[in-house]
Amino acid sequence: MGTLVDNKFTWVIQNFDSLQSNKITSDQFVVGGCKWELIVYPKGGNKVGYLPLYLKVTEYESLPCSWRREAKVIFTLVNQLSEELSEKEEVQVRWFNDKSYSWGFVDMLLLTKLHERDSGFLVNGQLKITAEVDVLEVIGRVVESEGETSQPLKKRKQDNDFVLPSEVNGFLLLPSQMDSLERIFEKHPNMALQLRGKKQTVKIACMNVLLSLIDTLCQSMQDLSIDDLSQAENALTYLKNSGLKVDWLEGKLEEVKEKKMEEEIGKTRIQELEEKLKCFKQKYSDTEALLEKKKEELKDLKQKCSDTEALLKKEKAEVLATRTPPLALDDVV
Incomplete structure (x- = not known):
């Protein structure tokens, strides 16, 4: 599966860790009016123990004689846990022609590091590769849709x-x-x-x-x-x-x-x-x-005041009832 945004092609390879193929080719993509594809070798290539990655001009056989493509290329093996740890290789200028229609790196990354657990390059068996292709000059043009x-x-x-x-x-x-x-x-x-x-x-x-x-x-x-x-x-x-x-x-x-x-x-x-x-x-x-709570407290206090006033009134009445005229001498003798 691949997607192209401007001149940057992103290739996501599913189940990379279980692939049996020696060579995998991406979908074709068009940059600068030219068709390209990426090629990766999951089990390694000429340099033992390393993952090779190449960019290739597709359908080069049908191009006019003496065709040439001048391009600046940046390859990235994306670290999906931390992009700062991604592996990037860059070349300022590269000529592609009928004798050199593919180019890349034989040692993008150690296979042991690629498959290392929690390395970030393989997440759920998925490998993500990007290629930024800046076409500087085209000689012998067959312009394709982008x-x-x-x-x-x-x-x-x-x-x-x-x-x-x-x-x-x-x-x-x-x-x-x-x-x-x-x-x-x-x-x-x-x-x-x-x-x-x-x-x-x-x-x-x-x-x-x-x-x-x-x-x-x-x-x-x-x-x-x-x-x-x-x-x-x-x-x-x-x-x-x-x-x-x-x-x-x-x-x-x-x-x-x-x-x-x-x-x-x-x-x-x-x-x-x-x-x-x-x-x-x-x-x-x-x-x-809080106001509602205070209202309840105020209501309770008001009831207590009312009850206390009634009790006070009752006590006063009882006290007044006990007050008789003072005894006279004859009452005492």
């Missing part, structure tokens, strides 16, 4: 019909992207003048980042996160460093950031007030209960 939002330059096949990219201001775009970018170039015709003459892959990457940045700015405040804004700032810096004139986006980004900060401050204030209200309600409830 999904509607992955890459601007691609040839999509549906019902055996191909939808070819069209050119707008020197950029190859899909029909679904043309409307947005035509409107952008109409308002900012000089935005990409410095990209003229640069490789199409560079142009594509810039347009992809631009559209992604605009999508981010168009999100609702509720869906937008602080991390999204941080990535948007990085995207804006990338576009500026690439030569795009995007000053008009800086103001919009600052405006969205301010609104988001206001929302975050408001949410914090709401949370504080909710906590206060909860506290006050609890105090009110406690005080009300």
Whole structure:
């Protein structure tokens, strides 16, 4: 099972610890308009005792003569208990061609460490691998579908019909992207003048980042996160460093950031007030209960006062009844 997000492919292998196969191949995925797949050898490879992991260009036999792919690749064996303990291997630049269509590491991880109990690499028999593939240059292109939002330059096949990219201001775009970018170039015709003459892959990457940045700015405040804004700032810096004139986006980004900060401050204030209200309600409830208790005590005291007054009145009457006139001398003698 594999999933692709941007240029990062995640491959989850179930029941890895009980597999009998010497070689396992992932689902195919498309990055940079090129088809790829991962290959892993569960029982080890040329270097005994280690787990090998490779990236391969698929269907390379059908590619044009002298095809080449320049890519930066990062492999990660994910530690599912602590990502900080994951095993990562990275290469800055690697050329793939008809004589070297696969590449990888023969010693990603010791098999004993992989199968070690509580190592974090195998959890319930599940192994998780990620591959980040950043395609820098393509020679001899057969463009494949990457999904509607992955890459601007691609040839999509549906019902055996191909939808070819069209050119707008020197950029190859899909029909679904043309409307947005035509409107952008109409308002900012000089935005990409410095990209003229640069490789199409560079142009594509810039347009992809631009559209992604605009999508981010168009999100609702509720869906937008602080991390999204941080990535948007990085995207804006990338576009500026690439030569795009995007000053008009800086103001919009600052405006969205301010609104988001206001929302975050408001949410914090709401949370504080909710906590206060909860506290006050609890105090009110406690005080009300205490008041009811005091009312009962007051009622009891009032009854005791009434009973005591009645008893006092009775005693006074009895005392008065015993008071007779004083005896005279004749009564005593």
